[in-house]
Amino acid sequence: MGAFAGLLVLLGVFVGVVYATTEVPDPGSVQNSQTTVVYYADGTTEMARLGDENRTNVSLAEISEPARQAILAAENRNFYSDPGISFTGIVRAAWNNLTGGSTQGGSTITQQYVKNAFLTQDQTFSRKFQELFLAVKLDNQYEKDDILENYLNTIYFGRGAYGIEAAANTYFGVPAAELTAQQGAVLAVLVRSPSRYDPENDPQGAQDRWNLVLDAMADEGWLADADRAASVYPPVLPKAGSTLGIPAGSEGLVVQRALAELEAKGYDEQQIRAGGLRITTTVDKPAQDAALAAVADVMEGEPEGLREALVAIDPRTGAVRAYYGGPTGAGDGAIDYAQAQRQPGSSVKPYVLATALEEGISVTARRDGSSPQEFPDRPNLPVRNSGGASCGSCTLMEAMTRSLNTTYYGLAYEVGAEAVRQNILEAAGLPETWAPTGSILDGKATLADPETGGTGASIGIGQYEMRPIDQAHGFATFASGGVEHEPFFVSRVTDSEGAVLLEFAGDAGDQVFPADVANDVTYALTDVADYSRRSLAGGREVASKTGTQGLNAQDNSDAWMVGYTPSLSTAVWMGNDSPNDPIETAGGAIIYGSGLPGAIWQQFMDTVLEGTPEEDLPNRPVIRGDTGEGVPAPAPAPRTQTQSPSTSPPSAPAPQPETDEDTEQDAPDQQTQVQPVPEQPVPVPGTGQPGTGQPGAGQPGGNQPVPNQPSVPGGQPVQPGAPAPDDTEEQPTG
Structure with missing residues (x-):
């Protein structure tokens, strides 16, 4: 008891001494705010200054x-x-x-x-x-x-x-x-x-x-x-055009992601805006410059209405090394297309293959890739490959390289659409349901029909929307041997005196795929770049997948190129503000994943990887399971169809510059919907968010940008009254 009393006395003395020696600065002499500085990954090159305005x-x-x-x-x-x-x-x-x-x-x-x-x-x-x-x-x-x-x-x-x-x-x-x-x-x-x-x-x-x-x-x-x-809520003036110190150029979007990340970690705006912080991001200045140069070089002379996004992630940590979401970072016209929810087309096929591999189905297993094909879940609505491609008995690796829609729709049906969905969620770190944001998607299932919550086999050919950052993230999981790391933008924060407040080098990661599954997915993707004429310089090994989303029988709405080495995973997307507008080159040619997006991806990867050690990719599969024709899953109960059967696609369109297009040129089937085509709104300038939405009425696979809508994670506004994705899943994609 005496010892306890003695401790209390010592504690009292300590408190008294500390109190007596604590000096309170004169409030009148206090600098009320200090400039916060944001740096590139080197910790010395400034990206932005946020201060008192x-x-x-x-x-x-x-x-x-x-x-x-x-x-x-x-x-x-x-x-x-x-x-x-x-x-x-x-x-x-x-x-x-x-x-x-x-x-x-x-x-x-x-x-x-x-x-x-x-x-x-x-x-x-x-x-x-x-x-x-x-x-x-x-x-x-x-x-x-x-x-x-x-x-x-x-x-x-x-x-x-x-x-x-x-x-x-x-x-x-x-x-x-x-x-x-x-x-x-x-x-x-x-x-x-x-x-x-x-x-x-x-x-x-x-x-x-x-x-x-x-x-x-x-x-x-x-x-x-x-x-x-x-009492009634008083009218509030609209926001003025101030950028609050956010750079007006493309790097402003990086700053916004970094600040949002700090807010999620508990930093308040008072600390961020006026706390004199020194924030070091993960974005490499040379890599960011390479991204800007690739977009500028490839898109020179192309239509101004085309939009691009590029995200590059270090698969070993999740650090975002380059991030281009558009040319405007703040103020009017600021829209972050790297956060845009758009249909990924055939770039989701690796997730389908991963699901099959988990079931013991080898990359050498053969499946029917003939075209057209009907499936039990969509009677009288055949799926077709583009350009007349057909293969009665191709291996899954061959079908991946040639991007055969019938093979991968059928494979998603065989292994189960929900199993594919879960693998995408885990690989790309997506939530099971949308977080509450005030939109009509509150609590709705991710990668699913917002009305029914169900996911169809069309997930295997890219029906349900994803963001460019999600694809860079998901492919990074394959690159890291099946270990998923959450992407991050901030590696270090200090105060103005240099005291370290935050040091972060990435999370430990979760093993979401077995290593042998990741090995075989990577192996199956090693021929795509060469087949699409997007091989990297010096014969550097790379795993990649193109993706093209069809708008109708003649046009495409979205085009993707995603690929990785063990040290870098990069996703490139291209589209328009309105997903119901076709994407075309200046010469009027249709854009495919291996075209302009592929050219941006190729130039960026070559530039960033130049001079780095060449890294080996798997040269053989390790899963030796089913190599036969497979057994189709039982047919689900039929559901009401809202679209008429498709017609045959036209012959393949003219090739893109720098590439003679392969079967990735997925000319989608013409569909007929009962809804009229609504007027297409445009994205809201200055929001920093993409104006995207659910598939639009009257256009198979199309989406609509919706101004002034609250966003679900990733910034996907929702168009009230838009048809459910299952109503538009019948078009094949690439």
Whole structure:
């Protein structure tokens, strides 16, 4: 007992000494914000500077009382009576530190001010401990009104507005002195997460929290019951054109991905925008330059309406080495096509093969690749190969190289569409269901019909949409021997003094495919580049797959080239803003995966890999299972068909520049749908998100961009009333 008492005395002495020696800086001398710098992977080449753009400090008397009360109601109702710290917050921080949880949350306004104004953004228990002593001492040395005034001038409210005066002007066009309780509640909601609760980004979420703030004000007696009942959400000004320091060029999209990643790790906007962070990304400057050069060189003279995306990932770690989502990174016209949900065509066939390999079906197994073919799940709606290609008994490797739709539709049917779906989800790290975002896809199954939640065998020929980053991710899983690593953009974060806040070299990875399956998928893809005339320089070994999504019997909507070595996985996509518009070259020729996308992929890979050691790929399969014709799965119950049988495709179109197209030229079947073709909207400039959607009415396999729609993971807005994917799955793709 005496020993315990002695420990308490020592603890008391320690606390007393620390308190006495803690110096509180003069709030008037504090620099309210510091510039955050974003670097390329070398840690020295700057990509962007994010700093103070809009600030006007005001006295507390120049801030309306209802606005002050709204902030207090949202953040710290007991501000004027507490000692500057929250004892429950201290206990929670200590517990979270012991259990590995977050050290954030539950802070008083005084603590928040101390963290933002005086301390680094280090999210550690020691920083939290220091925050507590400073908060207590600040509370003892300064009046509460002085602390609140400085706090309100320090907060970042989003849209580049630092402090409540700038926020009042930015959101409502009035000075802080004129803010109403209802307007003040809008700003109070923004304190926790300015971008998330911006009413232009999430109107419903912002209004829900606004109601909670007003309820709290009423509970405290700061808002009369009659005024609370009569309160309506005030009109908010639209966002201005400020880029908030995000570069206007293509690198701005990299910065946005990096910042979003930090937010997901718990960094708030105050820390990111005004915390003086030094953020090192994973993106290599030479690789990024190579991506820009490949797009510029190949697309010179091509139609301006064509859109491109390129994502390159290190399969060993998940680090994103190059990222091109479009030429505009911020402001008007900023759309990130690397996040666009588009139909991948035949570039999904490796996942079908992986599923078959898991079932013991070898890459040397033979299946019927004749064309056309009917399948039990789609009577009277035959699947066809492009260009008249047909093979009565091809191996799965041959069918992969020649991109035979009938073989891989049949194989997906044989092994089960749901099994293929699960393999894609695991390889590309996709969620089982869409995360809640306010769109009509909330909670809906990924890679499935949003109405029924079912997945058909057309998944084997690319019916269900994926993003370019998903394909680079999924193929990287094959490249790493079946180990899936989550892609990431940020490798290191320090404060302005150099203290390391975050160091990340990738996750440990999950073995989602057996090594022998990954080996044999890679082996099966080794002939595609040569067959498509996209071999790499010096005969470097590479595994790859083309993909072309048909729009109708004459046109294509999307074209892909995806491939990898053990050290680099790269996906290239090409399309239009509206997936219902055909993609053509300047000469009017149809674009296929091995055409312009293939040329971009080839130039990029050759440039980045030049001078690096050549890496061997598998030269033989290791799974020696079924090599026969296979046994078809039982036919599922027939379902209602909404499309008429297809007609024969035309002969193969003219070849693309630099390549004599192979059977990857999947001229899709003409389909007839009962719905009329709606007018096609265009993507919303300045959102940073692609305007894509579900397959569009009247066009087999087409999608529609939908402006101003909330996005599911990856930024896929949804077109209400669009037909379900199963209604449009009948067209063969490439």
